Amino acid sequence: MLRIEKLTKRFGDNTAVDTATLDVDKPCMIGIIGRSGAGKSTLLRMINRLTDASAGQILFHGREVTTLKGSEKRAWQADCAMIFQQFNLVPRMDVVSNVLHGTLNRHSTLATMFNLFPMEDIHRAIDILDRLGIAEHAPKRAEALSGGQQQRVAIARALMQDPKFILADEPIASLDPMNAQVVMQALRRIHEEDGRTVIANLHTLDTARRYCDRVVGMRDGRIVFDGLPEQLTTGVAREIYGADASFSEAATSTEIETLDANRKALMEAEATI
Template identity: 45%
Template sequence: MSKTILQVKDLEKTYENGVKALKGVSFDVKEGEFLVIIGLSGSGKSTLLRCINNLHEPTGGQILFKDRNITRLNKKDSRTLRSEIGMIFQHFNLIPRYSVLKNALTGALYRTPILSSLFGFFSQEDKDKALNYLDLVGIKEKAHVRADQLSGGQQQRVSIARALTQGPQILLADEPVASLDPATCHTVMDYLKKVNRELGLTIICNLHFLSLVRQYADRVIALKEGKLVYEGDPKNIDQSWFEEIYGESAKEVHVN
């Protein structure tokens, strides 16, 4: 029985414009787990991930990371928390003009002294680490190519390497394959699975395609209009659950 790494309790988030993105969501995440969050666009998935690494401040409830409450942190603690939680994004969000290696090295910014980082000096240890992770996602030979020369799938792999260079304890993935073609989709998901298996890293991932969910997730939770509507094994999501989560007129599409 593995330990619980993250506990989300009655989490609420109301934006300044009055939109209620999360209306009391609770769930636990076990260490080393591949947890997938599904739900329609606007169901609160992205907000949930951004609350976990403090990019957004929740307006209610608690998040316990290794039994420590991480909501309402001050600026410094919030930076420390972010350094312990990696994140990858739908649009990769690499720095286009930087080389692949330098992009991966931005994952080490937290522990690099500000002045050194401004002059682009990173420690040899961090460089080795970054190269090592680029190797892990199979893109080491492109280390000195500019990031904007890469294809979408390759860019997403670089962004995985960037997140890993942080040395995180959890990896958040916000729709990591939503802007990729079906073939590349599987490559990126396979690398995420590899990271999950080989490094034992806990992954929390937002996904759209149920076929991918069944293939990769250990466990799945579903959000609908800011509330948790399903929690369990991905194989147990049948037609009625599908309609419950996505609405009655929804049809499942497959990614091959």
């Protein structure tokens, strides 16, 4: 279905992504992990064509994606919707209008300027918000919502594109543990219920293991691991992150139970000092 072959991106003398090769032969949820600067975001941006590759190919059902231009490029970008860490909403615009912006590629500039959307699209936007549990916030300004709610609005906007892929670049990095779980559960349901492929850049190992069918590890621009969640052992994680024996998964956990246990252990340790 999707083949990424020796994909490379150079910025001057720096190689951000180095001959990355990845095959996605069926809809699945993939988590990409690695330390900051490993090339995760650049890889997603190349898949979406927000960034042009320096070398290599992206093939979708045998069609070359990296050479698409104009309307064909825009159509491809609609097929692989991007979700960003910072939500990228219009803060002073109401929630439903933000979601409707997912249809901009299908409407004229004039209609977009005056927020003139078909009633069918408005109903669909509200249905998607309802599916994500935030329909009651449709008339509110986006800036009035919590971070987790704003990220769900961003997911709803992506779904308005009716994409084949959802590319999520650190979708929970700026969220508290409770909202992080809500957002990851939403992405997982979208994969399972819609049959869409979701590729998400993640920082935490427990999140990748819990929600993803497949985990890809990147280090210094290269893919150094590609396997099942259960194969992501602590030893493998150390290799991906370039860490020594002091590396602790608990320190990166987003699980509320783990965080509570860590907090309790810290308090007990402080009480003995």
